[in-house]
Amino acid sequence: MSYVLPPVPSVDQVAVEQRAAAFTKRSIKTSAKKAALAFTVRMIDLTTLEGADTPGKVLRLCRKAMRPALDPQVPSVAAVCVYPTMVGVALRELAGSGVKVASVATAFPSGQSFLDVRLDEVRRTVELGADEIDMVINRGAWLAGDVARVHDEIASIKQACGPAHLKVILETGELGTYDQVRKASQVAMDAGADFIKTSTGKVSPAATLPVTLVMLEAIRDHFHATGRVVGMKPAGGIRTAKQAWQYLVMVKETLGDAWLTPDRFRLGASSLLNDVLLQWERARTGHYESVRSLSDD
Amino acid sequence: MDATKLHAIDPAPGASGGARSIPDVRELLFGDLWPYAPAPERNVWPIAERYGHFLDGEFVDGDGWFASVNPATEEVVTHVPTADAKVVDRAVKAARSAYETCWRDMPGAERGKILYRIGRMIQERSRELAVLESIDNGKPIKESRDVDVPLVAAHFLYYAGWADKLRYAFPGASVAPIGVAGQVIPWNFPLLMAAWKIAPALAAGNTVVIKPAETTPLTMTRLCEIFVEAGLPPGVVNVVHGAGATGKLLVEHPGIDKVAFTGSTEVGKLIQRALAGTGRRLTLELGGKGANIVFDDAPLDQAVEGIVAGIWFNQGHVCCAGSRLLVQENVADALLAKLDERMATLRVGDPLDKNTDIGAINSRAQLEKIDELVAAGRDEGADMHQLACPIPERGFFFRPTYFTGVTQSHRIAREEIFGPVLAVQTFRTPDEAVQLANNTPYGLSAGIWSDKGSKLFSIAGAMRAGVVWGNTFNAFDPGSPFGGYKESGFGREGGRHGLLPYLEVTG
Known part of the structure; x- marks a missing residue:
């Protein structure tokens, strides 16, 4: 039987943006700030997705992922996110570290390829040993109204993932409205997504607070309806520690503290980590380090 | 309150997620895994002993x-x-x-x-x-x-x-x-x-x-x-x-x-x-006893915010407060489940703490008036739901509260409480919503929540209230006239x- 989208509540644009802005008013100070910085590092999917990625670049990123700073108190990040061809390099470097290897399969970032090609890409990437697959949904089919096809594709990719965790990228910047984001979130979760993710980082706007809030609310309703835990990953555009803890505040007050773990929440980012490290030093020593003392990886 | 049932579906095949499923516990935990540190605003401005x-x-x-x-x-x-x-x-x-x-x-x-x-x-x-x-x-x-x-x-x-x-x-x-x-x-x-x-x-x-x-x-x-x-x-x-x-x-x-x-x-x-x-x-x-009307086609998550803004803004000390929630019966359980979760995140306490959502009741006399009306609500048989949060030992504080099982004759449905106390009633049809909303001696404010523009305007026209908000509440602007019926x-x-x-x- 073909998939039918269940009724989902509508989203009011003005009100949801107001609510999202309210989370930025939480004042995160002293001990709360230190905890937020540690949470943030542990939840980062440290990402490099460039045509110019080389084994050397990925290797440096992996080293940084495992030990982001000289201070041994700084935890390692959740995962390194790379293109499928770099999975082998990342795996070798990260072996035994606890840092996961995530890879963007399914003709990232557009998704505009044949389903069997995308499925094959997923299978091969998982065979290489990737722990997590970040797929993109078929926005062409979505915008053309073929919801069932989007659902079935995600479901078959989920199957192809086998033991690997599946993060489903909605590319919210291409969906146009919050209502579409809410519906697409529902479809992805119904099709078996372990995480839903806002963006590829290749389209602007990428992650925003209100779009993430809409997705968190979809996760909440799905949890109540089915008991199934789905994780959330905003990605793209999150560059500062302050932005990161605004997301954490939103997660805490929408899904509760149980979601404040890398198993349920990730931040897809590349430059965020260095800002967090600056703030970490600031919190530890009372003054800012020069950015020159941080690695650019 | 039962878990929200927005739609009953079986998890898709292959979606069981193995160990990730928590089959029976569907409660969200708003706990202290990441407590916010106190963030008090300091008063550095002198206050004289006396002002003439x-x-x-x-x-x-x-x-x-x-x-x-x-x-x-x-x-x-x-x-x-x-x-x-x-x-x-x-x-x-x-x-x-x-x-x-x-x-x-x-x-x-x-x-x-x-x-x-x-x-x-x-x-x-x-x-x-x-x-x-x-x-x-x-x-x-x-x-x-x-x-x-x-x-x-x-x-x-x-x-x-x-x-x-x-x-x-x-x-x-x-x-x-x-x-x-x-x-x-x-x-x-x-x-x-x-x-x-x-x-x-x-x-x-x-x-x-x-x-x-x-x-x-x-x-x-x-x-x-x-x-x-x-x-x-x-x-x-x-x-x-x-x-x-x-x-x-x-x-x-x-x-x-x-x-x-x-x-x-x-x-x-x-x-x-x-x-x-x-x-x-x-x-x-x-005074006022504003009705906040939530239809079944409303953006529910945002309507919850409207309820919060309507009754818990300024400790409910608002003449145009949305102190009555009228919710369409077929979404009442879902809405109130969401409201419970939202209420759990409210922070009651020191007004100068930047993370405080609900501060102090303005005076002992006002606190006593709220106590009295809440007691009347319980005596008259309504069901009280109150946030079980700590409140400071000194000072005048009242926990955010709402009543279900409220009938139109209850004092809490008719009298202005002027505190963080909401009376919830259900309705079946738009006509009934209008009738309930207008069935009050007051006529200051009303709120309507619906995704349907035509419904917003037709219900707004039927409200005997000076201010009617559509998909928002307690929004003010100096260019907008404010007053009562x-x-x-x-x-x-x-x-x-x-x-x-x-x-x-x-x-």
């Missing part, structure tokens, strides 16, 4: 000093005197003299210049005003900083713009100021209510004698300082302190041409009775309409 009346441009000592108390700590904030008949008379005379000798005949552009200056100076001193407002009133700094003070400035700036355009406000008519306005304002938005009253009166060329509420006199004294600094001529605004007796002296003073009162319906009726036959103008902005009073404040009570419109 403000008469003819100067602070003047008086008799009958009484204390204003910080409701969050029960500590004395400052003292103000009680104005007797002589003081009130002096204030009215000062206002009359300022009216006749300078303000009435000052070119509108000049009046506007001073009002603009006042608005800008409020913005410059916004942090100070917000902190002092929270200390004296008990409202969270988040609200005094982000809502009250910005709106106060906006109100002065808005009416500054009208000062030199009065002859275009009502095309075809000629306009003139009325004279001396006697104004009595409540404690729930001390500065904002002062701005609502003073700004239009001054823009239109009137002078003012105003009495702030006896529990919240502090920020008015700062506003007086700003008036002086901004170059407002002496006597244009005069402030007399005191409780109800002083208010009575002021509104019944024969030298007053126009009375504006914001407060309880009970007192409003007394004032109207006293002014009958005197020919003096009167506007009343009184029925026992919520008459006259409009804000916008072009807000000029009318302060103008003689002829021809």
Whole structure:
């Protein structure tokens, strides 16, 4: 039987943006700030997705992922996110570290390829040993109204993932409205997504607070309806520690503290980590380090 | 409350997720895994032991000093005197003299210049005003900083713009100021209510004698300082302190041409009775029992925010509060489950902490009134749902509360509680929603939540309420008129309409 989208509540644009802005008013100070910085590092999917990625670049990123700073108190990040061809390099470097290897399969970032090609890409990437697959949904089919096809594709990719965790990228910047984001979130979760993710980082706007809030609310309703835990990953555009803890505040007050773990929440980012490290030093020593003392990886 | 059942579906094949599933526990845990550290705003501005009346441009000592108390700590904030008949008379005379000798005949552009200056100076001193407002009133700094003070400035700036355009406000008519306005304002938005009253009166060329509420006199004294600094001529605004007796002296003073009162319906009726036959103008902005109507096609998650903004904003000390929730029966369980989760994240406590959502009840007397009505709600058989959160040992605090199983005859459905207490009722059809919403002696505000524009407009048209919000609640703008129907009073404040009570419109 073909998939039918269940009724989902509508989203009011003005009100949801107001609510999202309210989370930025939480004042995160002293001990709360230190905890937020540690949470943030542990939840980062440290990402490099460039045509110019080389084994050397990925290797440096992996080293940084495992030990982001000289201070041994700084935890390692959740995962390194790379293109499928770099999975082998990342795996070798990260072996035994606890840092996961995530890879963007399914003709990232557009998704505009044949389903069997995308499925094959997923299978091969998982065979290489990737722990997590970040797929993109078929926005062409979505915008053309073929919801069932989007659902079935995600479901078959989920199957192809086998033991690997599946993060489903909605590319919210291409969906146009919050209502579409809410519906697409529902479809992805119904099709078996372990995480839903806002963006590829290749389209602007990428992650925003209100779009993430809409997705968190979809996760909440799905949890109540089915008991199934789905994780959330905003990605793209999150560059500062302050932005990161605004997301954490939103997660805490929408899904509760149980979601404040890398198993349920990730931040897809590349430059965020260095800002967090600056703030970490600031919190530890009372003054800012020069950015020159941080690695650019 | 059962878990939200928005749609019953079986997990898709392959979606079981193995160990990730938590089959039976579907509660969200709003715990302390990441507690917010205290983030208190500090008061670095001196507060004097005493502040006098403000008469003819100067602070003047008086008799009958009484204390204003910080409701969050029960500590004395400052003292103000009680104005007797002589003081009130002096204030009215000062206002009359300022009216006749300078303000009435000052070119509108000049009046506007001073009002603009006042608005800008409020913005410059916004942090100070917000902190002092929270200390004296008990409202969270988040609200005094982000809502009250910005709106106060906006109100002065808005009416500054009208000062030199009065002859275009009502095309075809000629306009003139009325004279001396006697104004009595409540404690729930001390500065904002002062701005609502003073700004239009001054823009239109009137002078003012105003009495702030006896529990919240502090920020008015700062506003007086700003008036002086901004170059407002002496006597244009005069402030007399005191409780109800002083208010009575002021509104019944024969030298007053126009009375504006914001407060309880009970007192409003007394004032109207006293002014009958005197020919003096009167506007009343009184109580309310606003209905927040949520239809089954509403954006539910945002409607929850509207409920929160409607009843838990400013501890529910809002005359236009959405103190009745009317929810369509087929989404009532889902909505209330969401409301429970949202309520669990509310933070009650120190008003000066930037993370506090709900501060202190303004006075012991108000707390007792809330206690009494909540007890009545339980006695009459309604089901109470209250956030089980810690509250400070000292000070006047009340936990956010809502009642289900409320019938139209319950006191909590009919009387204004003026606290963080919501009465929830269900309806079946739009007609029933309209009937329930209008079945109240009040008529100040209403909110409608629906994704359907046509429904928003048709229901809004059927509301006997002065302000109707669509998919939002407690949203204010100086350009938008505000006022009541029925026992919520008459006259409009804000916008072009807000000029009318302060103008003689002829021809």
